[in-house]
Amino acid sequence: MNILVVGLSHKTAPVEIREKVAFAPTAMEKPLRRMLALPAVTEGVIVSTCNRVELYATSRDVEAATAQLKRFLAEYHGLAADVLAPHLYDLSGPDAIRHVFRVASSLDSMVIGEPQILGQIKTAYGYACDYKTSGVILNRFLHKAFSVAKRVRTETQIASNAVSVSFAAVELARKIFDTLTDKTVLLIGAGEMCELAARHFVTNGVAQVLVTNRTYERAVKLAQEFNGKPILFENFADNLHRVDIVLASTGAPNYVLHQRQVEEVIKQRRHKPMFFIDIAVPRDIDPKINDVDNCYLYDVDDLQGVVQSNLKERHKEAKKAEAIVEEEIGQFHQWMSGLDVVPTIVALRKRFDEIRQAELEKTFANLKDLDGKERQAIEAMAQAIINKALHQPITVLKSAQNNAAGDGYVEALRTLFNLPPVAGENAETERAKIDEM
C-alpha cells in the first residue's frame, strides 16, 4: 500500500489558479465521496486552504491513482487538465510522507512556522472522518503528522519569534521589561497598526491603557475598546511619567514627543526604562530619544528589521525541524512496510497449507490401507517440509520489513505465489492496535 499526494500550493500556482481549485469548506462530502469512488484510490483526504489544495490518498497502484486524482481535480472544478498540469505536483512513498509532515509542521508555509496550517489540516481530516473516506492508513498517517508538528513546535523555536510588526513590538517590550502585567501603555493617535499593537499588548496582560487623541471623542471611544482611560491631548505629557510603553501614530507633521521632555520624565521616573514605538509616517517621536539612557525607540523600519531577524531565526530553526521530520519519516515508513509484510506471511502460509491439504487427500485416497499412525507420520512429514521450505523466506521477509527491500519482497511473493490482495482492513487494524500498545 502506498501513500500519495497530488496538489498545488503557493509555491507552484498563482492565486488565480489556486482559487479555481479550492474546495468550499462547507461542502466537503461530495468531493470526498467522488475522490473515494476513483477505482485506484482506497482512502482519501482533501486539504484546501487559501495557499494550497492537496489530495492525500492511499493506493496499490500509484501511477493509475495519480492520473485519476489529477483528472478528478481538474474535472471537479470544470477545468481542462492541461491548465492545471503545470502547477500540480505528485508525490508518493517517503516523499509523500515527508511532504505532509513538512506541511503540517508549517515548514512549507509562506511564512515558516505560522500556526494556522495545522488546524486547517485537522479540520480537513475531520471531514474525511465524518464521511469515512479516511481509513486505517490515513488515520494513522495524519495522527503521525500532527504529532510530528507538535514535536517540531516543542523542540524547536520555529514559531517563537514574531513575524508581524505589531507583535514584534510586544516581544521587544518583553525583552526590556520581562513581564508586562504591571506596565502602562499610552496610545497617542489612532492609526490602524497602532490599535493592533495596543490590542496585542492588552492580550499580553498590560495593567493599564491610556489613550490620547487631538479629538477627545475619539480617545474616549478607543479607550472604551481597551477598557482604558482617555486623556486630553493637551495633558498627555503630564502623564508620561506613569507610562512605560508609548505607542504613537498620529497624523502630525512634526514630532509630538521631544528628547528634552523624555529626559525630564525619565528622571522623574527614577530611570525606570521606557519603550517608545513610533508607527507614524512622518514620525511622531524624536529619534534622539533612543540615545537617552534607559529609553528604547523603535520606528516602523526598525520593527521591520526585527521581523527580518526573526524570520532569519525561524529559518535556522527550520533546519532542526527538517531533521525531526526525516527521523519520523523513517519510523512511519517502517510501519507502512510492516503493514504489508504480516498479511503476506499469513497469506503465504495459507497458500502452502491449501497445497498440503490437497496433496494429502490425493495421497490418502490412493493408499487406503494405511493405519492411523502411518497417516500421522505422512501428515507430519508434509508439514515439516513446508515449515522448512518457508522458514528462510519468512525470516528474510520479517527482517526486511524494516528496510526498503521489504516492499520488493512482498510484491515478488504476491506475484510468484499468486497471493490474494491484502484483505486489508482487519489485518491492518489489528496491526495498528498492536503497534499502539
Place this chain on the structure above:
Amino acid sequence: MSANILLFKCALLIYLAATVLYLGDILFRRVQLGKAARWVLIGGFVVHSAVLVGRFIAAGHTPVTNLHESLSFSAWTLVGIYLLFDARYKLAVIGAFITPLALILMFFGGATFTGVGEIDPILRSWWFPVHVLLAFLGNAMFTLAFAVSVMYLLQERMLKNKKLSGLFYRLPALSTLDEINYRCLTFGFPLMTMGIITGAVWANSAWGGYWRWDPKETWALITWFLYAALLHGRLTAGWRGRRAAIFSIIGFLCLLFSYLGVNFLLPTEHDFK
C-alpha cells in the same frame, strides 16, 4: 594526596563538560543541552565538595591556605552561588557566562596544585574559616553580578542599535538581568562587609591591631567603597540598568585586583604560602 588531585581533576573535567553543554545551548539554541548542563554542573559541584571535604579532613583546617586551595575554593563558591540563583531563575544562558569563569579558576587551581602542608599557627583560629567563607561568598556574588552586567550591556546594545544577533534571542530581558544584578549586590555587600569586619577582629586578636593598611586591606576597602556607592546610588538615586552594570563591572575588576593582583604585585600578609 594523589586521590585528592585525581578527584580535583575529575571535578575540573565535569565542569568542562558543563561549560561545553552551556555554550552549546546558547550557540545552537538547543534547550535540552542547557537542561543537561545543569545536572552535569550539579554533579561537578558534588565531586568538588568531596575534594574540599577530603582536604579539610586531611589538613584539619579550612583548605584555603595556599594559591591552589584559594582558587579551588573560589570556583566552588562561584558554582554553588550560581546553582542557588539557577534554582530561582532557571536561565541556562547565565551558566554559559559563569561556567567558563569557574573553569578558568579550576585550570589555574590545577596548575598550582599543592598537597596539604603545615600552616602558620595564626591560621589556627576560628576566625579564619568564618572570615574566608564570608569573603569568598561575597566574591562569588559579585562575580555573578559581573557576569549579568556584561550580559546586560550586550543585550542593551543590541536593543539600542536594533541589530539583533542570535544572542539576543537567548539572553533574558533587561529587567531580569538588572534584578539579578541588584540581588547579587544586596547579598554580596553584607557578606563582604562582614568578611572585612571578621577579618579586622581576627587581625586584632592575632596581630594586636584591627587595621594595618596591608595592601589587601586597602584594596578590599576601595572595592567596598565602590560597591557601597553603587548600593547607595541604587537606593537613593534610582541608579539601574546600564549605569549599575558598568559600576558592577568596575567593582569586579577592583575585586579581582584585591583578590589576585595584590598578591603578585604588592607585599601583603595575605600571601599564598
